[in-house]
Amino acid sequence: MGKYVGESIIRKDALEKVNGTATYAFDIDNIPNLLIGKFLTSPYAHAHIRSIDISKAEKINGVVAIVTGKDWPVRIGLYAGDRDILAVDKVVWAGQPVVAISAESYEIAEKALEQIQIEYEPLPAIIDPVKAKLSNDILVHEKLGEYEHSPAFNPIPGTNIANHFKLRKGNIEKGFKESDKIIENTFTMPQVAHAYLEPIVAIGHYKRDGKIEIWSSAQSPFTVRYLMGITFAIPTSNVTVHAPYLGGGFGGKAGLNYEPLAVLLSKNSNYRPVKLQLTREENFRSAPIRVGMVAKIKTGVKDNGRIIAEEIEYIWDSGACADYAVNVGRAGGYVSIGPYEIDNIKSDSYTLYTNKPYATAFRGFGHMELHWAIERQRDIIAKNLGMDPIALRKINTLKAGKSYTANQHRLRKDAGNVDECLEKVWNDLKTHFKGKIGDKPWLFRGIGVSCFMKGPAQPPNSASSAYVKFNEDGGIFVSVGTSEMGQGTITSLAQIAAEELSIPIEKVYIKGERDTDRDAYTWQTVGSRSLFMDGNAVRNACIDAKHQIFEIASQVLHTPPYDLVLENESIYPKGEPWKNLNLVDVIMGYMFTSGEAIGGPIMGHGTYIAKMTMLDAETGAGNPAIFETFGSQGVEVEINVLTGEIKIKRLISAFDIGKAINPQLCESQILGGSIMALSLGLNEKLQYDEKGHLLNPNFVDYVLTRADDLPDEFEFFLVENPQLDAPFGARGIGELTMLGVPAAIGNAIANAINVEIYDTPITSERIWYEIKKQRPELLKLKEEFLQED
Amino acid sequence: MIVNESESLIINVNNIEHKISVKPNETLLDVLRLKLGIKSVKAACWSGDCGICTVLIDGKPMKSCLVLSHEIRNKSIMTVEGLLEDELFQKLQNSFVKNGAIQCGFCTSAFLLVGYYLIKNKRNLDLLSIKKGINGIICRCTGYKQIIDSIYELK
Ligand code: FES
Ligand code: FES
Numbered sequence: 054m055g056k057y058v059g060e061s062i063i064r065k066d067a068l069e070k071v072n073g074t075a076t077y078a079f080d081i082d083n084i085p086n087l088l089i090g091k092f093l094t095s096p097y098a099h100a101h102i103r104s105i106d107i108s109k110a111e112k113i114n115g116v117v118a119i120v121t122g123k124d125w126p127v128r129i130g131l132y133a134g135d136r137d138i139l140a141v142d143k144v145v146w147a148g149q150p151v152v153a154i155s156a157e158s159y160e161i162a163e164k165a166l167e168q169i170q171i172e173y174e175p176l177p178a179i180i181d182p183v184k185a186k187l188s189n190d191i192l193v194h195e196k197l198g199e200y201e202h203s204p205a206f207n208p209i210p211g212t213n214i215a216n217h218f219k220l221r222k223g224n225i226e227k228g229f230k231e232s233d234k235i236i237e238n239t240f241t242m243p244q245v246a247h248a249y250l251e252p253i254v255a256i257g258h259y260k261r262d263g264k265i266e267i268w269s270s271a272q273s274p275f276t277v278r279y280l281m282g283i284t285f286a287i288p289t290s291n292v293t294v295h296a297p298y299l300g301g302g303f304g305g306k307a308g309l310n311y312e313p314l315a316v317l318l319s320k321n322s323n324y325r326p327v328k329l330q331l332t333r334e335e336n337f338r339s340a341p342i343r344v345g346m347v348a349k350i351k352t353g354v355k356d357n358g359r360i361i362a363e364e365i366e367y368i369w370d371s372g373a374c375a376d377y378a379v380n381v382g383r384a385g386g387y388v389s390i391g392p393y394e395i396d397n398i399k400s401d402s403y404t405l406y407t408n409k410p411y412a413t414a415f416r417g418f419g420h421m422e423l424h425w426a427i428e429r430q431r432d433i434i435a436k437n438l439g440m441d442p443i444a445l446r447k448i449n450t451l452k453a454g455k456s457y458t459a460n461q462h463r464l465r466k467d468a469g470n471v472d473e474c475l476e477k478v479w480n481d482l483k484t485h486f487k488g489k490i491g492d493k494p495w496l497f498r499g500i501g502v503s504c505f506m507k508g509p510a511q512p513p514n515s516a517s518s519a520y521v522k523f524n525e526d527g528g529i530f531v532s533v534g535t536s537e538m539g540q541g542t543i544t545s546l547a548q549i550a551a552e553e554l555s556i557p558i559e560k561v562y563i564k565g566e567r568d569t570d571r572d573a574y575t576w577q578t579v580g581s582r583s584l585f586m587d588g589n590a591v592r593n594a595c596i597d598a599k600h601q602i603f604e605i606a607s608q609v610l611h612t613p614p615y616d617l618v619l620e621n622e623s624i625y626p627k628g629e630p631w632k633n634l635n636l637v638d639v640i641m642g643y644m645f646t647s648g649e650a651i652g653g654p655i656m657g658h659g660t661y662i663a664k665m666t667m668l669d670a671e672t673g674a675g676n677p678a679i680f681e682t683f684g685s686q687g688v689e690v691e692i693n694v695l696t697g698e699i700k701i702k703r704l705i706s707a708f709d710i711g712k713a714i715n716p717q718l719c720e721s722q723i724l725g726g727s728i729m730a731l732s733l734g735l736n737e738k739l740q741y742d743e744k745g746h747l748l749n750p751n752f753v754d755y756v757l758t759r760a761d762d763l764p765d766e767f768e769f770f771l772v773e774n775p776q777l778d779a780p781f782g783a784r785g786i787g788e789l790t791m792l793g794v795p796a797a798i799g800n801a802i803a804n805a806i807n808v809e810i811y812d813t814p815i816t817s818e819r820i821w822y823e824i825k826k827q828r829p830e831l832l833k834l835k836e837e838f839l840q841e842d
Numbered sequence: 843m844i845v846n847e848s849e850s851l852i853i854n855v856n857n858i859e860h861k862i863s864v865k866p867n868e869t870l871l872d873v874l875r876l877k878l879g880i881k882s883v884k885a886a887c888w889s890g891d892c893g894i895c896t897v898l899i900d901g902k903p904m905k906s907c908l909v910l911s912h913e914i915r916n917k918s919i920m921t922v923e924g925l926l927e928d929e930l931f932q933k934l935q936n937s938f939v940k941n942g943a944i945q946c947g948f949c950t951s952a953f954l955l956v957g958y959y960l961i962k963n964k965r966n967l968d969l970l971s972i973k974k975g976i977n978g979i980i981c982r983c984t985g986y987k988q989i990i991d992s993i994y995e996l997k
Contacts, residue, residue: 063939070947071935071954073882073922080881248982250886250894250948300884300948301982333887539946539983721942721988728985752891752980760973760986767987 057551057558058781061717065544066298066537066565075298075565078254078270082328087256088117090318090329091162092153093169094339095144098408098745099178099193102142102171105152109168115161118321119169120153125317129284130376131276131308133202133215135194136411138284138313144173145193145373146410147746148338153314153329155322178408178745182370183347185213185405193373193406205512206379207670213406215375218386220400220673222461228362228397232353236434240426241812242795243738244345244370247415248757249538251300252336257315258326263287265316266326268295272307272536273577274567280309285316296567299538303729304414305341306538307579308377337750342739343415344378344404345370346385348426353397354434358445363390365400367423374411379404381412384510385419387460387668387677391427392471392506393449394456400673408745414579417788420507421730421795425813428503428796432803442800443479446504447472451683453774461674464681467777469709469784471504471683477707477770478502478687485703485766486689495695495834498702499805502687503796507789508678509580513665517583518573519590521550521598523640523655527622528560529598531591534575535583537565539725540787541718542583546591548714549780553595555620556636573658581785584714585680586661588780593659605639605652664778680776682784684708686727686793688764690801694831697821700765701731701798707770708789712782716771719786723769726790732758734795738814806831853914855880856924862911870909871895874921882922882951886980893979896952897921901963903956905978922951930996931958937992945983952979957993967997 069075107119122141128134140151152169156162179185179193189212194200198210206216229235256268265285271277274296282289299306311329318327331340346369353362367385371378386402435442451458454466482500489498509515522530531550537543547561564572573594575587602624603614610617612626625633634643644650668675689703706723713719736756740748749755775782799810802820808827810819824831848863855878862877871888874880874897886892888907895906898920925931934957937943944950953976960967960975972993973986981989 061942064942064944066947067939067944070944070950071922071938072926073951075947076881077884077948079884082876248980250884250892250946250980250982252886299946300886301946303982333889333891541945717942721945721984724985724987725945725983726985728987729982751889752887757980757982759977759980760990761977763973763986763990 057548058714059712060548061715062544062548062558064541065547065563077251077298077300078256078268079251079300079330081256081268081297084256084326086325088155088157088322088325088327089159089162090153090155090315090327091166092150092314093166095140095147095149095151097144097173097175098147098180099176100144100173101176102140102144102151103174104172106170107152110154110165113161113165113168115157116165117155117157117323117325118318120317120321121151124321127284128200129280129309129313130374131280132206132379133200133208133376135200135376136374138317146408148410149373150314150339153318155318155327179213180407180409180741180743180745182345182368182405182407185407186368186403188213193408205383214403215371215406216379216382216404218383218402218673219671220386220389220398220459221671222459223397225362225364225397225399229353232362233356234437235351235353236437237351238430238433239811240348240429242346242422242425243813244372244409244412245343245733245737245739246337246755247303247305247343248755249301249303249305252331252333253306253311253340254330255311255315256326256328257312257319259316259320259324261324263291265292267293267312267316268297269312270299270306271296271312272299272302272538272579274536274569275534275574276577277309277312278569281312281316284313294569296536298565299536302538303416304418304579307414307577310341333752334750337755338410338747341413342372342410344381344412344419346422348423350426350430352430352434354438356438358438358440358448360393360395360449362397363395365389367402369402369404369419370407371404372407372409372411375404375406377414378412380510381414381419385423387673388420388423388506390459391424392451392504392683394451395449395459398459409741410747416726417791418510418580420505421792424503424505424792425795428793429799432501432800433809443475443502446475450504460668460677462676467775468681469683469711470772470774471506471685473772474683474685474707474709475502475504477772478685478705481705481768482687482689482703494838495693497692497694497805498689499801500687500689501797501800501804502685503793503800504685505792506681506683507792508681509582509785511576511580511582511663513663513667515576516660516662517575517586517590518660519587519594520573521594521657525641527556527637527640528562529554529556531561531563532571532573533563533587533591534567534572535587536567536578538578540722545584545714545718546588549588549591550595553592554599556622581682581787581789584783584785585779586663588783589661590659592780593661594657597659598655598657601655601657602639605643606634608651609634609643680779680784682708682710682786682789684789684793686797688797688801690798690805692802692805692820694806694824695835697817697824699735699815699817699820702764703766704764705768706790707772708786709772709774710786711775711779711784712773713771714781714783719771720769722786723790724767726787727794728758728763730791730794734798734813734815736814736816849912851911851915854918856921864911866910866912868911869907870911870914871906873911874906880921880923884948884951894949894952896955896979898955898959901959903959922954925958930961933996934958934961934992937995941988941992941995943984943988943992949979949981953981953989960993961996969994
């Protein structure tokens, strides 16, 4: 084994991308009769719509259709139908689309929008999620009780709570009573933007024959197809979704976004197709973002470091809609305590509505936020006990085959090993750490680590499929449903096929763009699930194809199928490679010299379905994920205590991914994900004024990490304890690469200067402010130093 | 009032002369993508902040969303399409492929063009000057390191 699996094969999409020929939804403008769509958004975070006057705009030459919420007042969403296509009656965030136009050109559409008059009656808005939880007079959704939702969720009508997830294990009161110390803290992370570079694009074509065709920058084309059928009350099979290459997604293009509006415009535009492409500012204000989090944690611990009780309240700020983010709150809720075994747990995870842009999935799906809180808390506990933070963790971490998770589920025996990751990271950090260097007493260095875990958050019946089709030349076309948004899964899937069928990787063809009519089904491209789920489906499809091949070959070679081998494009009886048949002579059907033929073109098919359970509504008990990837990250930081300036000197990661199908792709994910996490941890925050207006909807004020800000040193370890039901043992890694970075930075700061940080982003300003509050004497170091001279 | 008078202009893109009619407020980005169908050039902010729309104007990297079309009279524009046969550019492409510098690919053209410019024009190119050289372009996927390594390898 291991001709292709385990090799750094070059990406299947590499050449198209360096040649500039890879096509994105953004690039598609050659559809006949294509119109341009634009929308007008609400300037208020919360207001009744009094009237909409479109009379002037309608008269403009080149305007084809103008639609408002009343034209198709269907509420859309993935797990909960809580979002209007265009606001009906009231607006719930500043940036919400209210009126949309289709026109012959962008200029005409812009001009027409200026002519539309909307009268609003402003309402008090709720911006702070903690206040939203307590409020029953200001409600973002008064009609919450009427909304449809998946049975896995628990919205509370008459409040702003979109979902309340409960986790209960053991006896929390007893746990606290038996604790030697109780430590309580609150940690926060703000809402942030995905900041993928390709903006949201949706081209919708509602056709006269009742069919819908869509081109969308969608991570989940099959989910879009399904939900579009529901939204427009037509059969799923009448909808075709094309998802070309995505210019980044990171969760922000999962679920259903602007496809319904593009299709609605098309429906009202004489069935002409309409392209809706968001500007960057629109993308910030009107497209989905990531939840913010407030976490209150109370931990009971024994003097020996054993954590015996933990009570948590998570508040997830989902903005105005939570159709996808209810599941962020749920996933955050069932993981709650991170990769640890604790006997007494009470955790309540609330997804809250506020009058801000709506949240959706984001790489990590709540886990970066929750591990920020949990892993900071672990270090603070260790400090309180006077214990080494690594030792404290190891006493409490989950152990494969032995421990019971927070969901009272015994961890599988072939699960990953978090301790091994932790040791690798910690040893590396310690070996390289020189402590204080240089002669400037105001520069401090410190190291910090964090641990984490994550599995794919998906419904228990989430499924994948694949088919493998042979061509005359012995090449295969592999069809899968997962989207290519940069993560590189299609390459790993091709490697799995090449390995299983023992054919050269160059002969494996797999497309980066998706077409729901052509391609095999998958639920969604999210949660680091594709390699595992679609990988198993591809492998099964190859096994199926192999059976078909052996069926034919056995008649030619007079050998039973189970005694045949397929290797290097030839088929032979075990032990007798010289009695071989060329694969290419079999795959389109075999013809004997007499001219008689058997078999036919080979096409293998494979599926995979998640093995999970529902979670108990009162306790969260059950099996929430098909695998958990464990990992650890660490950083060395340098802090200038006079200015709060922080430099990341070294960034180390380790993940137990079971098997690296393509080590270079793993490295790319680790580099990209941890720098993204660095950016989020140090810089990123969506800022609002008290009325809910977004203050930084551009790449100048919303600061992203640039090449200049990279850490000096970068290292990673791939730990490979294989999972037996995974394709070649491999677990997902894509999201994991982010989860531990912010907490490791926070812990390293505490290690360097004994100042605790509770909130992100960890800007220099924040560090300086916390130094002033917690250790003001540090600010005088320079004066003292100069006086000494 | 929308300015409507179009003027006609001859521009040289990828060594081919095009006669086009443009409005005074039309950007080079729109001319390339919408008028000439050159889709390797991407955009993500339309206001000079992301660098994704970078092209070479007389050999120098410029953000095409900030350049008005009449400013490029008598200038020569290069995009990825025009460099596909260039030996140095091909080496750089291979270096990107080999080093894993590509993920979603939306930023790739811009980094290739700036990388090409740096290798061709900067002496003593070191990691720091590469970082400075590409600092104007955002990549949300790769974390930049493999892009920097790809350029460094060809210095
Ligand atoms: S599109 Fe030109 S700099 Fe962003
Ligand atoms: S590869 Fe996606 S933005 Fe750079």
